[in-house]
Amino acid sequence: MEAISFKNLHSREYQGHKKKVxxxxxxxxxxxxxxxxxxxxxxxxxxxxxxxxxxxxxxxxxxxxxxxxxxxxxxxxxxxxxxxxxxxxxxxxxxxxxxxxxxxxxxxxxxxxxxxxxxxxxxxxxxxxxxxxxxxxxxxxxxxxFNYEVNEIAWNMAGNLFFLTTGNGTVEVLSYPSLRAVETVTAHTAGCYCIAIDPLGRYFAVGSADSLVSLWDISEMLCVRTFTKLEWPVRTISFNHTGEYIASASEDLFIDISNVQTGRSVHQIPCRAAMNSVEWNPKQNLLACAGDDKNKYQADEGVFRIFGFDSA
Structure with a gap:
């Protein structure tokens, strides 16, 4: 596994949309x-x-x-x-x-x-x-x-399980393709908004309105740890390509990057507004992110950014 040097952060802005991304x-x-x-x-x-x-x-x-x-x-x-x-x-x-x-x-x-x-x-x-x-x-x-609020959805790597995050704080696990209920994972005390599958297929992570991100062992359906840095409802999460790091974002004015194995926050990227989407590149340590615009009259409407990290 390659370590990332968070000291050498470079970023680039991309502008093309007329409204928020x-x-x-x-x-x-x-x-x-x-x-x-x-x-x-x-x-x-x-x-x-x-x-x-x-x-x-x-x-x-x-x-x-x-x-x-x-x-x-x-x-x-x-x-x-x-x-x-x-x-x-x-x-x-x-x-x-x-x-x-x-x-x-x-x-x-x-x-x-x-x-x-x-x-x-x-x-x-x-x-x-x-x-x-x-x-x-x-x-x-x-x-x-469904008779409950369904938020983000995802397949596991094998494609035989389908996950729904719900407004009840649960993750509903269905078998695929039958869509029969396999398990209800009681994940959070508030609605579950987003889900990400670890690229190595070991875990899934869930971001919730309770401001926590939980990490689950996919074979046991057990919670392994939680990430606690954010203070607002978690809107978006993403694993990097090696499965070593997880990025999460909310209305906090930073994106948190934590080590998946230790649960420790290793870096925070400041941002100007609430984030709607963060996603790691599938091959290298580039993180794309897009958020709300702080002020409708600013020139940064419709912008997103990509952050790059060097290997340590």
Whole structure:
């Protein structure tokens, strides 16, 4: 495992959206970053950490409401899916910026995730309804409405378990593809907002309205430790590519980076506003983050940042 030197932090700002950025996500090679915004567009950025020139970006246009979340095909570095409040899910080719598939669903979509083998996409909407799409036909193969608040959703690495974080402070674990309930994990004393799966498949982490991040052993479904640095509801969490570090963010004016094994906070990145999305690059220690804008009249509306760390 390589250690990170947190002393040598370098950062870069990317600006292209007209309104705040809700979601950032890396493709499977870590060479492109996508951003989704309230301005109804997504953008694809070619990220070369060593280049200081102007960055090429492609605009994905067509949604008629906020693009709240997006996710890349885990097996194809140029295919990306977007979920919008306009009730559609769209699949795009990141090379051309063209929409190749579109599905009309029944509600305002706020969550989207790919199955690790790239065959299915799960979408959650504001009415706590889950839709599973077959990627080839881009048709719904499962629909399920829940009688509790469903927040973020995720598959495990093997693709045989599906997780829902809920407003009741639980994580519901379903078997896949049957979607039968396997276990209810009582994780927090307040709503669970976000979930991340460790890239080595050992753990899942949950961020909650109680300001804690909990780490769970995936095979035992037991809580291993909690991360306690944040003081506001945790909005977004991400493991780095080695599974050694976890980043978490909220309305606190910093992003916390903690060591997964010790639970200790190792670095804090100051930020100007509440964060909506943090995501580590899948190949190297680059952390992308996007947040609210402190002031609507400032020039930093529609900006996101990437922080790079050197190896120690």
């Amino acid at each position: 809700h979601s950032v996500a890396w493709n499977c090679l870590g060479t492109k970053l996508a951003s989704g915004s309230v301005d109804q567009t997504a953008r694809i950025w070619h990220i070369d950490p060593h280049s200081h020139g102007k960055v090429k970006d492609i605009e994905l246009k067509g949604h008629t409401d906020s693009v709240d979340q997006l996710c890349w095909d885990p097996k194809h570095s140029d295919l990306i899916a977007t979920a919008s409040g306009d009730k559609t899910v769209r699949l795009w080719d990141a090379r051309s910026g063209k929409c190749s598939q579109q599905a009309e669903l029944s509600g305002e979509n706020i969550n989207i995730t790919y199955k690790t083998d790239g065959t299915h996409i799960a979408v959650g909407n504001r009415d706590d309804e889950l839709t599973i799409l077959d990627v080839r036909k881009f048709k719904a193969i499962h629909k399920r409405k």
